[in-house]
Structure formats: C-alpha cells, structure tokens
Amino acid sequence: MEFLDKIFPSQIKIAPRPNYSPENYQKLAEFEKFNYDPNIHLPEYVINLKFETLYMKDIDLNKDEGYLKFRNFLKPGLAFTAPFKAFSEEGVKVLREIVEISKSIPQVNFHTKRQPWNIRGLGYMSDFIRDLNECQKLAKLASLFAGTNLSPFTYFNYSHINIGVPGSGKKVDQWHLDSVGFVIVTVLSDCENMKGGDLQVLKRDRDWSAIDLLNSQSDDYTPEEIFTVKYPGPGFAVFMQGSHIFHHVTSVKEATEPRISLIQSFMVSNCFEEDSTKFSTFKGGDPEHVSYTEFARLYAWRSKEMLDELINRTDYDEANKEERKNDGSRGKQKALKIFKMAIDELTNAYSLLNGEKDDTIGYIDDKTNQITGYDNIKIES
Template identity: 40%
Template sequence: MSSPPVIASPPPFPSSLPDGFSIPSDPSAGDPCHFDASKHLALSNPEYIVTLDFQKVPFSPTHASFDPANPHPRLAFTAPFRVLSDEGVAVARQIMDRQAKACPQIMQSDDRTPLCLRGLGYTSPFIRHLNEHTSLTSHLSRLASDPVCAHPMVLNYGQINVGAVGADKPVDAWHFDSVDYVLVVMLSDTREMQGGELQVLMKGKESAIGTLEDTGGMVKEEDLLTVKYPGPGWAIFMQGSSMLHHVTPVLTSPHPRTSLINSYTSRCLTFRDRTSAKVFLDGDPSHVAPGEYARYKAWRARAWLEDVVGGVWGVGEGDFAPKRGGEGRERQPGAGAGARASSDEAKQLALQHMRRAIAELEHGVEVLEGTREDVVGYWDEVAGVWKREIRVGVGEGTAGEGRLGRDVVGSRAVALGGRKSERASNELDV
C-alpha cells in the first residue's frame, strides 16, 4: 500500500532570540523600514530552468506545479529572474551597512568566503519577513516543482556574502550547498563587473569531485554552464545540494561583489534530508547551532507524527489529498470508495510513519554527538584538493556571559581520500 507524500507545514519562528542576536534598539542601527512585498518585491519568471540532468527547459508556470503522485524536484538552477525591486535592494544594502556596524558578532569569515554577515534572520525583521513571505516561497515552490519554506535553521535565513575584487581566487570555491535550496540575490551592480559569475559543473554528484581531482580544478569549458546576473535585484534559485558550483573571480569592478543568500528546504518529507549540519556546527556560535539543528530535526519528526495524529486509517490514496497550499493532509469526503486497505496495511503505514519520526530524531542525535559523519566539503583552489572542513572566524561581539565571537582557528582541513561520496552519510536508516 502506498501513501501520499507527507508535506510539513512551515515551522513557526522561534519564540525567543538567542543571546547576542537581539534586534538593535537604536533606530539608526535597525531596519530602515518594515518589509512590504508590494514595495520591495518585483518577482518575475526566469526564461528557463536547468534540470538535474543539465537540460535547459523553457520555464512555464503551467507546468511547474507539485505533483503529489510523482514527487521529484527536477530543478538544478534557474535562469536569472527579478526578486527585489530597486527599493528592496536599497533597503537590503542599508541593512548590511547598519548591521555590520551595530552587530559585529554576525560577521564571519572562512577559507571560502572572506566576509559574510550571518544571523540577519534574528537581527533584522525585514530579512526575516522577506524569507518567510508566502508570495516569495510560493514563487520558489513553482520554480522547483517542490513545496519549499524558509529553512528552520534561522541563521540560514539571510546571509550576505561580500566577495573581494581580484583574480587570485574565486569569490566562492567549488562546493555543494549544505541545505536543499538557496536563493542568491545580487545586491551589487554587475553591469560594471567583469567576472563574479555562477559556474556549474555538469556532472553527477558522485563524479563531480573526481573530475576536479583528475583535472586539478582546471575543468573543460564544455563541462561548465555559466550564468551572469543582469544587475542588482536579480537572483538565481538553485538546488545547490545536488550540483557542484562555484563563483568565478571578480576581475574588475568599482565595488565588491555583494549578494544576499536565503536558504530554503523542501516541505515534502518523502525526499531524503539534504541538510548537512557539520559546517554550521563548526562555524556558527556554539550556543546557537546545536539547538537550531535539533529544532530542524524535531520539525521533520513532528510532521511524520502529525500525519499519524491526523488519522492513518488504512485508506487508499484517493481518501487523502494535500490540503490547499500543500500543508498537511485532509480526508476527502466520499473519496476512495472501494480503496480501503486491510488492517495489516493500515498498521504498516502507521509503523512506517512512526519509524520515520524516530529515524529523524536518531539521525539528529548521532550528528550532534559526532557518531555520524555529516560533511559536505569544498575544493581548495590553492592546495588543489577536496577538503572536508574549513577554517572559520567569527566577529568580536559578546553574547550573554561568554564571547560570541571566536578567533580564526587553526586549519582543521583534511583532504578527502579517494572519491568517497558524501551522500550515504546523510541518509536516514529507515
């Protein structure tokens, strides 16, 4: 007996803020205005999407709905499309400037990114409401053919990356993302910028790392797809957890390359959990990251249990259907006549849901305890090897009784042996 996919409702925002991540009380340091979708969004459709088998397909909203009977997110990445209006871009830039001065604890750097502001989902209501707004999440869900929501780990809500100008290294190294989807919104004016383009390696996840190792990172042009942002406010939405990508060096530009990166996750729990916690547990504040990851896994487990609480009566697929908007499931009166399952099938369906909830929690416990490997890694352009960890530095702010920031630590990077796939390490044992 098959069952429809479990669609989790978006989680509520945390009821309290972690130490060190308060909203600035000084009006000159906080958001310049409230988020208003009618003013700050300018959503458009991309000309095309690129699928996971690297086929360029013209985008049509009529063909982009989520199919519960055949759930399969086909999106690799979109062509550029407009997200923020000119006014929205201006506000985001103001928030970046103000928060960098008022909240130094949210500033980080690592081997991949020379400077980023991380934690704006907590300190900026504008960024929070931008991430969560239904007009944006619905638009992204259509692009992905997958119901998405802002990632429950709030530190991922809105990260601003600042890429330096210079040909010595890429803005971001070859990597897989540690969350399902990212929306990368350009805040810089790229019309006077040479470089700073997204490049995708057209290889499957398991063979992509091997390609870098075989070529020393000198990938052939015919194996690459390159996308340039037309200007500020334009974005690319990608399933970065499933494809290897990087951002080319900014060769010339009157200003650094600045982008706003919002993270999203699928609400369809039929799909494998694609969040890898290692980079967050190592790089984010130690009093925040474990709790955020535990909250994320609890959200996934709760959705499986809510499906049981709602009534797994052993009925056929016709008796249950996604609610309008895809949140939860409801009984359709009179539907599924004659499709009623046996009592054993009903029991097995209930057991399946309960086991999935347990597996989600056990997986989270093992990751937090360090007994399960949960690593994505990145390509070190200097050493010419795939590395499993990065050196992380955090701002100098204080939080509660202890210092929130951490000095840049010594390198913990270890080269991957061979071409081991990271996929299996993050799968649930069900």
C-alpha cells in the same frame, strides 16, 4: 489573485519561530526602520516561457531506482534557472542599507577559508530580514521552480550575504555543494564593469568524480560543462538546487564596488521527502550556541510533522476496512512505516548532535585541490 496563489492555494509551512534570540544576536534598533512589504520590495514576477533552464533529469547520473522515483516526484525539478528579477529597486536599496549597517556589527561578519567574507545571523536581529525570509510569495516562487513545496531554512541562514572585495585575489566562494537543498542567489551590487566575481555551476548532478575537471578550470579556460551565470543587474537572481550541482564564485578582479550577493535558503516542506541538510557544515562554521539549538529544533519539527501525520490521518477507516479484508496488515504497515521514519530521523539527529556522526560534505580547497571539511577555523579578514 497572484498566479502563485493559484498554483499554491494554501500557505507555505514555516517552522515554529524560536521565542528567543541567541546571545549576541538580539534585535538591533538600527534595523527597526525597515519594514518588509512584498508589494514594495518584490517585483511582479513574470515567468518567461522561454526560460533558460536545466532539468535535474538531464544531468542525473544516479540511476538508482529509489532515487529516480524521488526525482520523478520532483518534476520538473529545475537544477537552476536563468537570471530573473527577484527584488524591486526599493528591495535592493533596503537590502544594501542593511548590508552596510551589518558590516559594523562584528558578530555577524565571518571570514572563513571557504568564503573570505560573509554575513550571517541577521534573521534574529532584523524583522525585515525575518519577514522577507518567511515571505509566502518568495517561498511560493521557489516552490514553483523546485516542483515541490519549499519552506524557509533555519534562522541563522536567513539572507546569508557574501562580499567579494575587488583585487583581493581570493575566490568569493570555493567549489562546493550547498548543505541546504535549494537557494535563490541574488546579486545586489553593480556588476556592469565587473571582471571576475562569476557564479559558475557544473552541469552534472553531485558528481564527485568531476573534481579534476573543476580544478582544471583557470582564468582563461572554462570547460564546456561549466556554465557562467550572467546577471543583468542588481536585484537579479538565479534559483538553484545547490545541494546537487557544484558551484563556486571566482575572485573579483576589478569592479566599481565590492560584489554583494544574497542567499535565500529553502528546504522541502514535506517531512517525508529527501532532505539535503548537512548539520556538520553549520556546526563547523556557526557559533556553537546557535547551530546546536537551531538544528535540534529543526529535527524535532520534522519528526513531529511525521508523527502529526499519524495522529491526524483521516484514512484509518478506509485502512481498517482494508485491514479486515487483508488480514490486518495495511493500516498497521502504514503506521509502522511512519514510526520507523520518525525513529530514523531522531536517531540521525541524536548522533549528529552528540558528535557520534558527521555528515560533512566539504568544499574543494583551491590551494590543495582537495575536499576539505568545515573546521571552525576563521581567517584574518
């Protein structure tokens, strides 16, 4: 048995699949030749005990009691890992072929102010991408790093790809916090002689006061608190809690080919844990007919999971016994707590989806040095 199956004996939860593909994102015949097989496309994972890591507890600035309790629960909670080999040679080869095909599909190519070129939406169009993102082995590896069970995030995010064109003078990605809790960021291109194109992270937890520090970073000066990821080669990845630590990717100055990176996104499986999802980011960037439906389903699933917990509880008898002893409060209190959480989840979803509420976290625009929201404004490629 794989060591990951020993640690996580039960299946990772996957949100129910949509039984349709949104308009413009139907299955594509050109992708049919690729069949995902973790035994071929993933390597044997070897965990190096001298793994270079940064623990959330070491960069926490937030000393709020509730927050610390949550963090304690998430032990060991790696903020980010050292690079590890996430994909086999064959895995890299297939993914690169998929990227090449995708470049000629207009509706999956996006050019935004934050990211000059990204590819999104492949989960609906390619079974390989769908199966990779729903792979138990990869999700269990991410769960091991996070210290809690993680599930794949929404379909349109499955295998988000960034492309950095050498000499474009544009950052591949501006300083930002992710709008999803956890990511595995893999480089697929040859970076051996690349200048620039560095993924850099700030070693502080959600510290907005660091904006000046981030903006002071220039080509020839990297403040000590900013860490540069050194990828040994294609197929190597880092796992990170991108929703907690600011990160960006510098512009590619020189390289033998464009920089290609692949982002696998994960959210907490347990509906009762804190969730870092920020709907407004996706609302502001993805096609409207996709983001609304995906997030309606996501919030509906999370609330359903909460109510299922209430329906499937096996400790009512015990709670009821206690209840008789304790004047009827215990079982009732537990039930009320779950109802309240489900109501809050739905109220939050309702206000976000109908536009009464905005949960944007934005990114730092390098032109203005200001936090900027996602406004659906596309730029010319």
